[in-house]
Amino acid sequence: MAVDKKQVSKIIEAIGGKENIAAATHCVTRLRFALVDEGKVDKEKLESIDLVKGSFSTSGQFQVVIGQGTVDKAYQELVKQTGIGEASKEDVKKASEQHLNPLQRAVKTLADIFIPILPAIVTAGLLMGINNLLTGPGIFFEKSVVEVYPQWADIASIINLIANTAFTFLPGLIGWSAMTRFGGSPLLGIVLGLMLVHPDLLNAWGYGSAEKVPTWNIFGLEVEKVGYQGQVLPVLIASYVLAKVEIFLRKRISDSFQMLLVAPIALLATGFISFVAIGPITFAIGNAITDAVIAVFNFAPFLGGLLYGGLYAPLVITGMHHTFLAVDLQLIGNTGGTFLWPMVALSNIAQGSAALAMLFVLKDEKLKSLSVTSAVSAYLGVTEPALFGVNLRYRYAFISAITGSALAGAFISIQGVKAPSIGVGGLPGFLSIFPANWGAFFIGMAIVIIIPFLLTIVVGKMKK
Template identity: 55%
Template sequence: MDYKQIANDVLKAVGGKDNVAAAAHCATRLRLVLRDESLVDEKKLEEIDAVKGTFATEGQYQIIIGTGTVNEVHKEFAAMTGISDMTKEDVKKAGTKKLNPVQQFVKMLSDIFIPILPAIVAGGLLMGIYNIFSSPDLFFEKKSLIQVYPNLADLASMINTFANAAFVFLPILIGFSAVKRFGGNPYLGAVMGMIMVHPDLLNGWGYGGAVTEGDIPVWNILGLEIAKVGYQGTVLPVLAASYVLAKLENFFRKWIPAALDNLLTPLLTVLVTGALTFTIIGPVMRTGGMLLTDSLVWLYSTLGPIGAGLFGLVYAPIVITGMHHSFIAVETQLLADIAKTGGSFLFPIVSMSNVAQGAAALAVLFITKNAKMKSLASASGLSALLGITEPAMFGVNLKLRYPFYAALIGSAVSSAYITIYLVKSVSLGPAGIPGIIAISSGGILHFIIGLMISMAVTFIATILLSKRFGDK
């Protein structure tokens, strides 16, 4: 490949050197921050053989080029624009300045939760494995695997311990990640999280029962009674406490003399934040979290298949805006409060949407006569079935439009179906075909049927719509 020529063609198509404010690359994509995205010539970009697709998100214009090739193209691009030595983080910061307040809030949630997702996913998938051992009627009528084979009970118990850890100590993970994002010392954030789940406190999951019985332990400090209640499995309280901690730390560091900084700043930060957490922040945000969970469960129970169908219809357009990252916090709360919610109803619907995008791209494989589009449709379609939708959605479906519309139809129909049978997930995971392991045992069969409905409806709809809109 002539990398210099590719870089030159890309530069011309995005509006020239003066339109590029920042540039970097990841494993497959050239990441740009453009001063004016309306200057981009999409048609010229599509005609470049090395370009597999493009999309705009979070203030960045990203061009999919491919592993290995993107490194060489970026070298030439950097030389032409005079922009070098920029990391992905530098480009993210530059892109953030272009976002509106709502987009910045969603990006903040994304920055906090995405780093801890592997821990939550690992714990959740282990929970799915434990459910295979412990769920009745999965392999044997009215009996679980460990009831039939008691020698497996200890193995199942060990897996359950591993699975619960991430959720029991969730405030520690969030505290570390959130304080880091808010500009404070992440280790102080972890300490705050540890305080909130300390074993001397009443376990957070026993709070409801203690309120009913009127048996809540308290600290009595100068006549003020402070509830000694933990925050296991909570999200909003630790997010708010982390924000306060980071701001207090920076405040104390600014005013405390350098000679006493290492001694007094951590002490005052943890002491003041801890006191505020158990007197004001925690109780208020716990109530807020409970209201949020109850509201979501109410909507799910009340609107049922109609609400799920609407969510399945609009989920992919939400992804285009980047606001889908805000759902991570909601799903985490639903899973952390699984005894009340029964799991997350969002994950199965997202899986329906992702599989629909994959089916639409694979349908294009059989429809289009364009060799480049065939290649992209086959690879990206399979990727979307496994839960990675970016290449299919932005590289194929949105470009041709009619496959995207077909995917929305398939997603809506299948989402409504799985909601009729109350399919929920017990964990986060890859939102696609592999997500089967994350589904509660009673919903696995209907989840699989939902995936088949999503693929079939989307595939047929794509073919039908292609006859009207033509192969473009």
């Protein structure tokens, strides 16, 4: 299906003309712009265009929601009409960073590191969900499936091994992504990450129960031989140091000697620093962060759940929600489960329910159609079309969604619902929840389906 050239022309005009575009690219559903001046955008005019499902600004980028499949054709037509030349996502990121303050830059850096590894983590979460179905008692039978049908035990074991790989070697994934972001060699990042979970090191999960922690003696300095399985901060900081050391050496060593000298010196120096200083310090910081988050939710689970459940969607608007992915991974690594991610899954469902309710409130056929398609997308874990295309446009729908999400967050926090992994943040999210918590989680799901839906319809009808 071809894209209407006139509609693309209207998009260009609404965002301030081609002279206002510093760079442009696209993702699966959105056109992504680095604009010279976002103040020139006419949002009302932009969102009246049939091709446009919504728009928003985040992390210095102005994004226009078009839809899967159509966005690629729209981008090609945009390139033809503006003559700007195709840009990579990296080009747009660099152009958009000029407008960011230090906090936004820090949040964006975390997003740039964790978003590329998210597919591996979500896949692991889904596979762990399948393993839960096979090994959890009381789901299909009084005993687990593998106890009733022992022939499934080894299949479940293989699924569990495949699912756990991404978490077991998480520092390797983070090292690769972090080195890419910091301008170093991704391969060295993988080696650094795997080095921090080497089998010769004491496994981090056994650190607390170990009778004796093995050590290295380096000229009288005792250094603990501890791995950093499931840890986020050690490999993040170590990757930054490795990238800076590598860049420093590449500038000063002749090209003919770089292969011989740069990688060995950079890895050796960073390895020593990591085990002597970075690892122990960041391990303690990571544990302190985990303990603080747990303490807050233990002290006031209702309040903690109410706040996080209600504030997650507003955090998505600012882009700051990416920082909590690191906290989720730290919780999983330290305690074997996270109580934050289940609230994310419910928040996404709440946005879908509010968007779906707009079908019964709106008269405009285009918007009615958008409310249905964006609700389906949110129920499957992708909330941008619902959030930016429908709910924020009608604020009462957004407020209804975060109200339902806050109440559900408070409820599942009181019930102690946890997930052993991160999965698809929508209706399939129950697969990534501990089976023992399914009952409470399903009640939470009922809350975020019913309350946002009814509130949106009631307030919408009252406004009319």
